[in-house]
Amino acid sequence: VTIASSETDAFINYLQIKEGAIIFSKNLEIKKKLDEPDEEILSMAVQELRSEHRSNNPEVFTNKELSVKSDDFENIVPQIGDKKKLVDLSLKNALYLKREREINKEERKTKKNEVLHILQENLRLNQYPKIIECFDNSNFQGTNPVAAMVRFVDGKPDKKGYRHFNIKTVVGPDDFASMKEIVGRRYKRIMEExxxxPQLIIVDGGKGQLSSACEALQELGLYGKIPIVGIAKRLEEIYYPDDSLPLLISKKSPALLLIQRIRDEAHRFGITFHRLKRSNSTFVTELESIPGIGKKTADRLLAHFRSFKKIKEATLDELKEVVGEAAAEKIVAHADEKAID
Structure with missing residues (x-):
């Protein structure tokens, strides 16, 4: 059994030998833990492979000494002779698997880079769009207006860079003003920190939303420094600022498909947040309908339990710790009445 490894993965080859002939071969790929030694990975793999394939061979030849000894077999790291040649053959198989995975990884990376280069060409961008950010508004009949931003790096979602926004300065359903607010807040914060x-900003919406986002960039002195486009929902057309005609991109272009994927992800992320906020808002309203329970108490419960589901599942004692005995008893009594109804 031999091992070849990279920083993140270990590649194992297992050969079974009987009367000098190879009767079975198997490759394994294992994700490494941080700073995990090859000797430990190999020891674990040997035990699992022997158990899986019911091997009772009294000798196990490896390219590295096992960190865990066993009474079931002797571990040998041969230095010369036929046994060394067998270990070298096994190691060659492990190295071949490692190289094959590295090539596949590079090909996938190259393919992603090709799409981004096509995007750069289609949108006539001066810079390679390594980082792309996309904004989406979400409201339902004007209630609970929220927004979302997703961040893609090298063509892949960077979920640590995703952001939710509660709309603060806009009253009622106003997509244009909401878009201006969130774009302004996002890049003002980046400036301050x-x-x-990003090398490209995408706005989910047509010319109106795009113009509003541009206003925010102008107020920050960033307009013209970061490329920005809008994607109109009805015909999936791409618009530049100050251009009444959409950009002509083939509907089959991988660049357009990437823009649509990023837009769809922003929409999904925003809708999820909006549903959560609507559910919480509905529950706060329900709590406030209980005599003696006000908005502050309802907000305190949500801040502590994080979701209305957890509030409903909370015991009387858990509720008491947050809002006191009297309020807790009222909430539990209300919940019991709802259950009976």
Whole structure:
């Protein structure tokens, strides 16, 4: 049994030998833990492979000494002779698997880079769009307006960079003003924190939303420094600022498909947040309908339990710790009445 490894993965080859002939071969790929030694991975793999394939051979030849000894077999790291040649053959198989995975990884990376280069060409961008950020508004009949931003790096979602926004300055359903607010808040914060700007901003919406986003960039002195486009929902057309005609991109272009994927992800992320906020808002309203329970008490419960589901599942004692005995008893009594209804 031999091992070849990279920083993140270990590649194992297992050969079974009987009367000098190879009767079975198997490759394994294992994700490494941080700073996990090859000797430990190999020891674990040997035990699992012997158990899986019911091997009772008294000798196990490896390219590295096992960190865990066993009474069931002797571990040998041969230095010369036929046994060394067998270990070298096994190691060659492990190295071949490692190289094959590295090539596949590079090909996938190259393919992603090709799409981003096509995007750069289609949108006539001066810079390679390594970081792309997309904004989406979400409201239902004007209630609970929220927004979302997703961040893609090298063509892949960077979920640590995703952001939700509660709309603060806009009253009622106003997509244009909401878009201006969230774009302004996002890049004002990056300016203040000296963060990394994207090479492309995508706005989910047509010319109106795009113009509003541009106003926010103008107020920050960023307009013209970061490329920005809008994707109109009805015909999936791409618009530049100050251009009444959409950009002509083939509907089959991988660049357009990437923009649509990023837009769809922003929409999904925003809708999820909006549903959560609507559910919480509905529950706060329900709590406030209980005599003696006000908005502050309802907000305190949500802040502590994080979701209305957990509030409903909370015991009387758990509720008492947050809002006191009297309010807790009222909430439990209300919940019991609802259950009976």
């Amino acid at each position: 000296e963060g990394e700007y």
